[in-house]
Amino acid sequence: MEELANLFHGFAVALQPFNIMVMLLGIVLGVIIGVLPGLGGANGVAILLPLTFSMPPTSAIIMLSCIYWGALFGGAITSILFNIPGEPWSVATTFDGYPMAQQGKAGEALTAAFTSSFVGALFAVMMITVVAPLVASFALQFGPAEKFAVYFLAFCSFVGLSKEPPFKTVAAMMIGFALAAVGLDSITGQLRLTFGITELLNGFDFLIAVIGLFGIGEILLTMEEGLSFRGGNAKINLRVVLHTWKEMPAYWLTSLRSCLIGCWMGITPAGATPASFMSYGIAKRLSRRGKNFGHGEIEGVVAPETAAHAAGTAALLPMLSLGVPGSPTAAVLLGGLLIWGLQPGPMLFVEQKEFVWGLIASMYLGNLAGLLVVLTCVPIFAAILRVPFSIIAPLILVLCAIGAYSVHSSTFDVVMMLVFGVLGYLFKKCGYPLAPLVLAIVLGDKAEEAFRQSLLGSQGSLAVFFANGLVGTIMVLGLVALFWSAINQGWSRLRGAAA
């Protein structure tokens, strides 16, 4: 009950006119940041951090977290309209979102994405409100072995969900692992595969790869197909929004499942990216409409978006209660907290009640405000699709180049983006899936690090991955996901032979 009283006090803080103004400003800035690929939430928050130094800490964190929400919402826009995911967790949204846009259902896809994001975030905030103290201790159980198990599960369920021939999926994934290995080996402190080239010190950044593979690759394909940009005659008005909303409750089960996956992955330090992929994979397998996934199924937008936002929101909890940022954006927010003299950690909830509950209340309000802002803008965003391709393509190209440049302020990255663009085009031409490649670039080095840390700690014994109930369960789930696909294939082949 004390929590509830605290929360209402928090609402009172968040609803002060100045704070509401700050909130709306943050959302709008965030959406702009999210729409520009490559800028991303972390960079956006970092750039705008100094703006907030003259504000009281509570207003400052409200503004920054609203920029974060805005960026999360905005990231879905480019994923759906142009097949360019702005953040790692938006990749899964492109699988069905972009086909929907091509079929002239951009409005529906955007509405579904925004609404799911809101639902996911709301669910996570409610969870934070209720179980904040319990959750912190759960996150502590995650050592390197547990982290590796989660990544393992993500990879396995991905191989399982793929419609592509499994060898093509594995091949694409292995190329991703190879790319992820470039740069500094964080376990030995040695450089790997850099060949003395300075620009490779940092390895291949996920964002550069994705902007190239998806964005540039898509433009090349469209050019080849005669410059037609399908989806030009999309019906776009507010009625679409209402119509989509009417459809949404039908997906409540997927939604709930995605919320749970998201919250779990957000609290454990695995994060939003595996959450979105896993949620998509599981929805595909369990949904009645599973076989439509990848061809513009609205449920395929709902699942990853809900999970990603539940995870993104839930990730703030370990940041506040343990001082461990669950995402790069959370890391920048953490820096902000320190500047305002707030020390995140177990004592924050005790010593800075007003701040913590003000922030939690602003999560409710900020997400609501964000939903309203982006939904009213759906027609504007969707209208972009009516612009002829010959005009929009150069614009996208410029936007991609700016995005790639702004990741590390490096022109080399722009060149890399073009190389990845050609690679993406070749992949599509040869029927190799891009998603496993991307997944491996994003999670490959993290998985490797966790794997080697575990083995260091266990003196080289693989038994560490089955050492306790938690890690053992996740590993077994992973193996089941991996072999389920093989069993499934064998099963259908058997049935095919029998029939």
Next chain:
Amino acid sequence: MKRFVRGAFAAGVALAAGNIPALAGWEPVRPVEFIVPAGTGGGADQMARTIQGIVTKHNLMKQPLVVINKSGGAGGEGFLDVKASAGNPHKIIITLSNLFTTPLATGIPFGWKDLTPVAMLALDEFVLWVNAEKPYTTAKDYIEAVKQAGGTLKMGGTGSKQEDQIITVAMEKATGTKFTYIPYKGGGEVAVQLVGNHVDSTVNNPIEAVAQWRGGKVRPLCVFDAKPMSYDEPITEGKAWKDIPTCKSQGLDIEYLMLRGIFMSPRATKDQVEYYVELFKKVRETPDWQDFMKTGAFNTTFMTGADYAKWVETEEKRHETLMKDAGFLASN
């Protein structure tokens, strides 16, 4: 004369340092890039962003100060960037021990002599931490346990062949024991791994572990400095930073402090260096900076010019010896 008086006034405390043509001095004409050769959220990044905040809040610069993280290759990316910007005075870099360790461990071609030293802002302390649930209350207890365990106790630290691992190796050498060193990406992560009992000890900086200490989750055993820290404000259960004994007094004769200093691009003129020295003097005088120093229990030594260069030179030699002894030098 008037010119001199105004110059001296602007220079403020710096007057003591003498011979500064502050007024005739140089000023940035476009935004200044503040490179952080480490990831977002780490100790160097926090300090850089705090400085950026102070500069903005107190209006200390006419041009904006922009923080940019270039963490690739254990910070080598950032150092090479500054090295390649000879004659561009609009680029400064905050350094940590990777100024020495990265070129030694990876063979990336740069050294501190490629850059222009500006000022030492502070030194970061290192403290030996264990989980508060464990029975060890002194460094002696813990070292004894490490001996008993015969190399299976785990030391968590930031990065590989960097300061945390150097201290670990120094401890092994000093006590004839063996640890299993496990590298993590950042200090905050290391602190949490200790709370979750995934590692047995850490050598976190105070700012990385202070929250967990206040929460009663971890216990400091000793500080790797010649004398105890000076901050006497109680942090938890009546204990202050000041109450942590030195490792030397515990029979662990190791001292290690990490540089938090500023360098700028090569071929900077005296005026340009002087401008930044004055800027950081002003930053140091703000209450915000003093609060930050207190939160992180920093050693607030400040050095510029020849003193600073000499200090850096000595440290470089020391790191070379330490890393050579540990077998951390790059093979090529």
